[in-house]
Amino acid sequence: MSIMTRQDIAAYALEALTKAGADKAACSVTQGRTEEFNIEAGKFTLLRTLFDDSLSLKALCDNKKGVTIVNKLDKASIDKAVEDCIALAKHATPDEAEDIAEKIENKSFDLSIGGPDMGLLFSRTKDFLEQVKDEYPLINLEGVVSEFTSANTVYVNSKGVEFDTYKENYEFDTMFSASEGEKSSSFNGYGVSLASLEKPFIDLYMGRSLFEESVKSLNTRAVDDKFVGKIIVSPHCDDMIWETLMSCFLTDRALVEGTSRWKDALGTAVADKKLTMRLAPLHPAIVAGERVSM
Secondary structure, three states, X not given: OOOOOXXXXXXXXXXXXXXXXXXXXXXXXEEEEEEEEEEEOOEEEEEEEEEEEEEEEEEEEOOEEEEEEEOOOOHHHHHHHHHHHHHHHHOOOOOOOOOOOOOOOOEEEEEOOOOOOHHHHHHHHHHHHHXXXXXXXXXXXXXXXXXXXXXXXXXEEOXXXXXXXXXXXXEEEEEEXXXXXXXXXXXXXXXXXXXXXXXXXXXXXXXXXXXXXXXXXXXXXXXXXXXXXXXXXXXXXXXXXXXXXXXXHOOHHHHHHXXXXXXOOOOOOXXXXXXXXXXXXXXXXXXXXXXXXX
């Protein structure tokens, strides 16, 4: 097979699934690229370019679902993925609720940000290292990764749906601890997705607060006795709290298996009225958000 575009690959895989026996089928093809700086122990150690290919297949045979994901886009790999996907579907448990999306309006989604500025990315990363060293001398930066990521994705299904998505964004992640003499803190860290490099990395998220907390935690003490009372939780823990609640009570598995305490709570209050949680995948604050799902 000659070199094919993402659209060619998706069309070929979709046709192969149908010919192999799928009543309904869907295919997603992604080709991504990452330009990445790596820093270890406060020093630049690596600049690399990563390429990421992915093919996701979904087949429905007699209401039985098969899903296969591979990271190669050559004809032999596609054919093998199709064969595996159909085999999984034929041995799955029937589910009348399984389906693929109906065609409403085919679209292209452009989430680009103007391409990479690797010079500015390097400068922001270098400034971060220097600022942490100057302002928080007790902080040890165990690792820092700054990168620019882009990805093209094509989604098609056997009902005529066709979506094309292009995304670009910057990523910044760091892990650190504090140390003074023989004392050391636990590891901490933070990561952000960015649409621009407008702000210094040290001012993103709660960076300064986290560095200060790590330094303060050099002098901790154990709780002597058991107690019942209120505790003060660091703001950095809030995502862990919400993630635990959502995974335990709101995911499809928890609802299907009946382990969610909120399974039959539709239309009732389950938390303090001051708390509002909203599913908003298109919110402008979300960087490179998802536009299509399998």
